[in-house]
Amino acid sequence: DDLMTLFMPFGQIISANVYFDKNTGESKGFGFVSYANCENAERAIYMMNGFQIENKRLKVQHKKQKWRG
Numbered sequence: 001d002d003l004m005t006l007f008m009p010f011g012q013i014i015s016a017n018v019y020f021d022k023n024t025g026e027s028k029g030f031g032f033v034s035y036a037n038c039e040n041a042e043r044a045i046y047m048m049n050g051f052q053i054e055n056k057r058l059k060v061q062h063k064k065q066k067w068r069g
Contacts, residue, residue, distance in 0.1 A: 007033045010047065011040025029056075032063060 004016040018031035035041040041062070049060040 003031050003033060006053075007044055007048065010035070010044035012036040 003018055004013055007013060007016065012035065014034040014036055016031065016033045019028045020026065021028055033041075033044065035044065045060050045062070048058055051058045051060075
């Protein structure tokens with residue numbers, strides 16, 4: 001919910017997921033947000049990359065594609 005709330009101002013979100021360690025239940029420190037259109041995603045990347053939450057800075061970028069050879 002926090003991730004969605006943080007990124008909602010940039011446009012319609014299709015999904016927002018934070019990944020957790022199965023053993024400890026603690027956040028792994030990363031997640032993914034998917035927008036309904038590319039322009040909203042670009043705006044979120046521009047505005048939120050480097051944004052500080054408590055003692056951490058966000059690294060916001062496009063999802064890296066796996067190379068398939």
